Amino acid sequence: MSIPLSWYLILAAALFCxxxxxxxxxKNAIAILLGIELMLNxxxxxxxxxxRYLNPTQMAGQAFAVIVxxxxxxxxxxxxxxxxxxYRRRKTVVADEIDLMxx
Amino acid sequence: MTAEQIIFLLTGALVLGSAIMVVTVRxxxxxxxxxxxxxxxxxxxxxxxxxxxxxxxxVVVYIGAIAILFIFAVMLTRRELMEKGRQTRPNWxxxxxLGLLLLTGLVLLILNIPGINRTAAALPVGLDTVxxxxxxxxxxxxxxxPFEVASVLMLAALVGAVxxxxxxxx
Numbered sequence: 001m002s003i004p005l006s007w008y009l010i011l012a013a014a015l016f017c018x019x020x021x022x023x024x025x026x027k028n029a030i031a032i033l034l035g036i037e038l039m040l041n042x043x044x045x046x047x048x049x050x051x052r053y054l055n056p057t058q059m060a061g062q063a064f065a066v067i068v069x070x071x072x073x074x075x076x077x078x079x080x081x082x083x084x085x086x087y088r089r090r091k092t093v094v095a096d097e098i099d100l101m102x103x
Numbered sequence: 104m105t106a107e108q109i110i111f112l113l114t115g116a117l118v119l120g121s122a123i124m125v126v127t128v129r130x131x132x133x134x135x136x137x138x139x140x141x142x143x144x145x146x147x148x149x150x151x152x153x154x155x156x157x158x159x160x161x162v163v164v165y166i167g168a169i170a171i172l173f174i175f176a177v178m179l180t181r182r183e184l185m186e187k188g189r190q191t192r193p194n195w196x197x198x199x200x201l202g203l204l205l206l207t208g209l210v211l212l213i214l215n216i217p218g219i220n221r222t223a224a225a226l227p228v229g230l231d232t233v234x235x236x237x238x239x240x241x242x243x244x245x246x247x248x249p250f251e252v253a254s255v256l257m258l259a260a261l262v263g264a265v266x267x268x269x270x271x272x273x
Contacts, residue, residue, distance in 0.1 A: 002105045002107050002108060002222055003107060003108055003111050003151070003222065003223075004219070004220040004221065004222060005219055005220070005221055005222075005223075006213055006214065006216075006219040006220055007111060007115075008148070008152075009213045009219070010209075010210055010213060011115045011118065011119070011148075013205075013206055013209040013210060013213065014119055014206060015118060015119065015122055015141075016205075016209075017202040017203070017205050017206040017209075018119070018122040018123060018125075018126055018202065019122070019126070020198065020201065020202050020205065021126055021198045021199055021201075021202040022125060022126030023198075024192075024197070024198030024201065025126070025191045025192055025195040025198045025199065026126070026190065026191060026192075027189070027190060027191065027192060028131060028190065030131060030173065030176050030177055030180065031126075031131055031134060031190070033173070034125055034126075034134055034135065034138055034173065035125075035126060037138060037142075037165075037169065038122050038125060038126075038138075038141065041141070041142065041145050041165075044145070044157075045145060045148055048148075048149055048152050048154045048157060049152060051152075051154070052152045052153060052154065052223050053221065053223045056153075056223075056226050056227065056230065056232070057227060057230060057235070059232075059235050059236050059239035059245070059246075060239075060246075062154055062156070062157060062232070062236050062239075063236065063239050063240055063245070063246040063249070063250075065154075065157055066157070066160070066236070066240065066250075066253075067249055067250075067253050069160060069161075069164055069165075070253040070254075070256065070257055071253070071256065072165075072169065073164060073168065073169060073257070073260075074256050074257055074259075074260030075260075076169050076172055076173070077172065077260050077261065077264040078260050078263050078264050078267065080172055080173070080175075080176040080264075081263070081264035081265075081267040081268035082267055083176060083180065084176060084179055084180065084268050085267050085268055087179070087180045088270070093180045
């Protein structure tokens with residue numbers, strides 16, 4: 001294990017920023033969800049790296065990563081169902097045009 | 104530079120390169136396939152970190168289920184936006200600037216943490232990480248409550264997704 005911990009943290013930070021850029025710059029609602037997936041993966045890299053480098057006998061980091069997996073799966077299932085439902089009613093997946101709740 | 108570091112750098116380049124393609128490529132189907140490449144790189148990182156179970160779960164759940172769901176959703180929605188017009192907002196440079204600022208801030212912050220360049224000690228002899236994770240997830244003095252809450256969340260998401268996506272028969 002000759003890799004410094006900082007390499008993992010910097011990689012995860014770069015991945016998170018790319019996901020953030022994707023969420024804010026894309027028009028298509030599905031592409032926004034793709035960006036969210038990148039951000040969740042960046043968080044998971046950090047959790048697993050801290051588990052490995054700080055205290056491998058304490059499984060908190062991996063357990064939290066498993067919970068993040070479950071939340072990501074739930075989020076994608078509900079998010080894509082919402083997008084498909086909206087597409088069926090309004091014939092659009094552009095996030096700006098789904099403004100029914102804009103006040 | 105050791106072999107492990109070279110593998111890490113190659114994997115990191117794969118993850119970040121594919122992530123750049125995910126957020127920039129025009130065709131959303133290609134973006135979903137680039138996401139698969141990026142997630143596979145993350146699975147390799149888990150393997151380097153000796154989190155064996157998570158590496159397998161990453162391939163099975165993320166690549167096998169979530170990425171396929173994305174591809175289905177892209178194919179079920181209209182293709183016009185994909186084929187004509189811009190995919191990004193006209194003021195895309197604001198999020199790009201925001202991301203760069205956040206990245207520089209985070210990198211400066213990370214490099215200033217004392218002891219951040221430590222390398223990992225070898226795993227304790229006889230520690231089976233898969234077994235330890237399984238025990239921790241169902242043990243009452245560890246994480247059984249978050250585990251059960253996650254299963255309730257999955258059930259709620261399942262019922263909710265079916266309800267939301269069902270066609271109204273009116």
